[in-house]
Amino acid sequence: MARVSIDPVTRIEGHLRIDVQVDGGSIRDAWACCTMWRGIERIIVGRDPSEAWFFAQRFCGVCTTVHATASVRAVEDALKLEIPPNAQFIRNLILIHHALHDHVVHFYHLSALDWVDIMTIPKADVVKAASTAQSLSDWTRNSRQEMKSAQDKVIGVAKSGQLGLFANGYWGHPAMRLSPEVNLVAFAHYLQALEFQRKANQVVAIFGGKTPHIQNLTVGGVANAINLDSLATLNTDRLYWIKSLIDEVVPFIHQVYFPDVCVVAGSYPEWFAYGSGVKNYLAVPDLPRDSRASSYDLPGGVLMDAGSSVAGFKTAADQPFRDAVTEDLTHAWYKGNEAQHPWKGTTEAEFTDFQEKGKYTWVKAPRYGGKPMQVGPVANILVGYHSGHALTRKWTDLALDRISSVAGRRITVNDLQSTMGRHVARAIRAAMLAELATEHWTALLNNINRGDAATHNPPQFPRGEIEGVGTHEAPRGTLSHWVVVDRGVVKNYQAVVPTTWNASPRDKDGHPGPYEASLVGNPVANAEAPLEVLRTVHSFDPCMACACHTFDAAGRPIAQMKIL
Amino acid sequence: VSHRVLVAGLGNVLMGDDAIGPYCARHLMAHYQFPPQVEVADLGTPGLDLALHLSAVDVVLLIDALRGIEQDTIAVYDRAALCDGRHLTRLDTHSLAVAESIFIARLAGDRPFDVRLIGLAGVSFEHGTRLSPKVRARIPSLIQAVLAELTARNVRWTRRARPLPLNAWWE
Numbered sequence: 036m037a038r039v040s041i042d043p044v045t046r047i048e049g050h051l052r053i054d055v056q057v058d059g060g061s062i063r064d065a066w067a068c069c070t071m072w073r074g075i076e077r078i079i080v081g082r083d084p085s086e087a088w089f090f091a092q093r094f095c096g097v098c099t100t101v102h103a104t105a106s107v108r109a110v111e112d113a114l115k116l117e118i119p120p121n122a123q124f125i126r127n128l129i130l131i132h133h134a135l136h137d138h139v140v141h142f143y144h145l146s147a148l149d150w151v152d153i154m155t156i157p158k159a160d161v162v163k164a165a166s167t168a169q170s171l172s173d174w175t176r177n178s179r180q181e182m183k184s185a186q187d188k189v190i191g192v193a194k195s196g197q198l199g200l201f202a203n204g205y206w207g208h209p210a211m212r213l214s215p216e217v218n219l220v221a222f223a224h225y226l227q228a229l230e231f232q233r234k235a236n237q238v239v240a241i242f243g244g245k246t247p248h249i250q251n252l253t254v255g256g257v258a259n260a261i262n263l264d265s266l267a268t269l270n271t272d273r274l275y276w277i278k279s280l281i282d283e284v285v286p287f288i289h290q291v292y293f294p295d296v297c298v299v300a301g302s303y304p305e306w307f308a309y310g311s312g313v314k315n316y317l318a319v320p321d322l323p324r325d326s327r328a329s330s331y332d333l334p335g336g337v338l339m340d341a342g343s344s345v346a347g348f349k350t351a352a353d354q355p356f357r358d359a360v361t362e363d364l365t366h367a368w369y370k371g372n373e374a375q376h377p378w379k380g381t382t383e384a385e386f387t388d389f390q391e392k393g394k395y396t397w398v399k400a401p402r403y404g405g406k407p408m409q410v411g412p413v414a415n416i417l418v419g420y421h422s423g424h425a426l427t428r429k430w431t432d433l434a435l436d437r438i439s440s441v442a443g444r445r446i447t448v449n450d451l452q453s454t455m456g457r458h459v460a461r462a463i464r465a466a467m468l469a470e471l472a473t474e475h476w477t478a479l480l481n482n483i484n485r486g487d488a489a490t491h492n493p494p495q496f497p498r499g500e501i502e503g504v505g506t507h508e509a510p511r512g513t514l515s516h517w518v519v520v521d522r523g524v525v526k527n528y529q530a531v532v533p534t535t536w537n538a539s540p541r542d543k544d545g546h547p548g549p550y551e552a553s554l555v556g557n558p559v560a561n562a563e564a565p566l567e568v569l570r571t572v573h574s575f576d577p578c579m580a581c582a583c584h585t586f587d588a589a590g591r592p593i594a595q596m597k598i599l
Numbered sequence: 600v601s602h603r604v605l606v607a608g609l610g611n612v613l614m615g616d617d618a619i620g621p622y623c624a625r626h627l628m629a630h631y632q633f634p635p636q637v638e639v640a641d642l643g644t645p646g647l648d649l650a651l652h653l654s655a656v657d658v659v660l661l662i663d664a665l666r667g668i669e670q671d672t673i674a675v676y677d678r679a680a681l682c683d684g685r686h687l688t689r690l691d692t693h694s695l696a697v698a699e700s701i702f703i704a705r706l707a708g709d710r711p712f713d714v715r716l717i718g719l720a721g722v723s724f725e726h727g728t729r730l731s732p733k734v735r736a737r738i739p740s741l742i743q744a745v746l747a748e749l750t751a752r753n754v755r756w757t758r759r760a761r762p763l764p765l766n767a768w769w770e
Contacts, residue, residue: 074726075613075726077726078613078726078727078728089768089769090613090769093611093612093613093643093644093769094613095644096611096642096643096644096645096646096648097644097645097646097647097648099643136648140647140648144647144650144703145647188706192706197682199682199698199699199702199706200698200699200702200703226706226707227707229650229651229654229703229704229707229708230707232651233651233654233655236648236651245640247642247643247645247648248641248643591676591680592674592675592676592680593675593676593677593680594674594675595672595673595674595675596672596673596674596744597669597671597672598671598672598673598737598740
């Protein structure tokens with residue numbers, strides 16, 4: 036039995052530590068530990084609730100817009116404030132493009148290197164790679180020249196000896212199995228992805244002002260003025276500029292990202308058997324279609340014990356959701372042991388060092404009706420699929436057909452409950468969101484053309500105490516912000532973020548969180564190079580970023596001065 | 600010179616002196632004017648998304664808080680110092696994101712070709728929305744160090760006769 040500690044598991048941010056016990060090439064037990072204090076929401080207590088989102092947006096530099104949105108929705112929920120349809124559509128378009136950007140980064144830049152062996156690329160046959168790529172879709176940039184130029188980049192990097200990002204890959208690991216040609220195709224798309232992320236990001240920027248911090252939200256709607264003929268507002272030119280960007284982003288998702296994930300997934304079918312972990316799923320509905328948020332384009336609900344009957348709630352405002360969420364502190368470095376509802380939640384540090392049977396992480400243990408839940412794209416897709424949501428079914432069935440034909444055996448919707456299933460579910464979700472981008476753009480334009488230019492309903496704060504919850508089905512899963520406002524001032528504020536659900540420690544009953552449970556039974560061929568652990572943990576897209584970001588002055592400066 | 604230049608403040612404004620970068624970026628916007636090819640931005644803590652901002656420009660000056668260096672120190676790092684040996688070797692992740700972002704941006708489009716990080720030692724990185732007094736007193740020196748890097752690249756900046764209000768809204 037070997038005990039292995041793995042520190043920089045998150046390639047975005049390095050505050051996650053995973054401890055695993057390995058026995059006979061397989062993991063027996065696992066512990067997820069976040070090494071960074073996470074009580075940042077306390078900074079909002081005592082402030083004006085209308086400004087809370089500005090601070091919430093700074094919790095994490097990767098998830099700025101999602102925290103901003105959940106925050107304004109929480110205050111609107113407390114006030115029972117409806118927001119104009121234009122504001123819903125504008126917010127939805129921002130959220131869709133943020134998610135598209137985020138999913139593409141996750142696959143190509145944060146996790147592809149767990150599956151794609153870059154160092155085989157110099158051996159790839161360029162002609163064969165191009166024809167493989169062309170067989171996957173009609174994408175216009177799968178030519179021999181594109182493949183050759185991508186291959187030359189790898190050769191150049193290898194020759195220079197400056198491997199940079201590629202210095203730490205597990206190249207040549209026995210668990211790497213794609214052909215050099217498929218590796219080359221994936222890498223060519225890795226390079227192209229940056230360009231398309233920038234276009235998705237530009238949509239966010241046109242609506243929201245500069246990225247990464249959008250400026251256009253406000254409690255009650257958005258601050259964008261709409262006048263189709265004015266130069267200073269959201270006008271016809273800007274709307275069609277956005278449309279032209281959507282028209283460039285959508286093909287990248289449908290013709291590049293989606294087919295690439297299907298090929299990688301079909302080439303590693305054994306990874307549909309590992310990494311399921313917690314099989315209770317939670318997703319909140321999102322992309323509201325009207326001002327009261329009574330109907331949504333993405334359904335929500337809960338699925339328990341890998342079942343197929345969706346229960347829970349239809350809208351995020353429904354009572355079951357509001358009542359069911361608690362956070363258990365038994366194994367987290369905070370004072371107290373009992374499960375707390377977020378409106379009554381406390382965040383007082385009690386650091387004890389890593390104690391396997393005691394407290395061992397800064398992450399609280401969120402529970403739904405007392406049960407651990409997995410959140411994220413798999414929850415999203417399973418909830419949609421089992422509630423008969425047509426768009427989810429269409430893209431899921433398409434993905435499963437493609438994967439099955441590569442794998443040479445049938446991969447089913449149940450197989451999505453796995454390490455590889457998370458990548459596939461994310462690609463399905465992206466394909467759906469890409470389709471919805473055009474729909475929401477059209478809905479916005481139609482609404483404006485009907486003569487509706489409203490974007491904002493002003494909030495009014497009552498004298499007494501009010502409570503609200505704002506939810507968003509974010510790229511990493513269900514996000515909820517919980518606010519208590521007393522006489523117009525924030526009295527309590529808790530953010531229950533997707534990574535908290537998934538990186539949750541054990542609770543008072545000893546039930547592990549999704550990361551921990553997903554690692555049990557996971558293979559580990561070589562404990563010194565635990566690639567398989569990274570595959571499973573990365574599949575969740577961990578983001579521990581709600582933290583500090585100084586530059587560690589370890590490198591040698593070219594100039595240094597002491598200020599006297 | 601028509602090189603596109605990005606001057607970007609990095610850091611979390613909710614974490615005390617980690618706000619050095621954003622604060623300086625906003626100080627530059629309020630007190631100075633720059634030619635159109637120069638963009639000054641408060642980018643917060645963008646992780647790997649930094650690559651998107653880097654890949655659109657030729658020259659990048661990052662302003663950041665430093666730790667692991669003596670107080671009252673300003674230091675300037677070049678691309679080699681930012682990138683060498685910094686890939687997945689440590690828990691410190693922001694530096695990791697800077698190195699990875701530069702690597703990806705250059706791999707995809709050969710930009711940016713000129714990168715500097717200009718940093719000032721922070722004192723306290725506890726939760727809070729104010730710079731420590733000692734750091735605040737050193738901000739003018741850090742601003743001068745950033746302007747000197749611009750001057751060295753023939754970027755003509757001017758001081759605003761009437762400064763705009765400094766929008767450090769988190770304070």
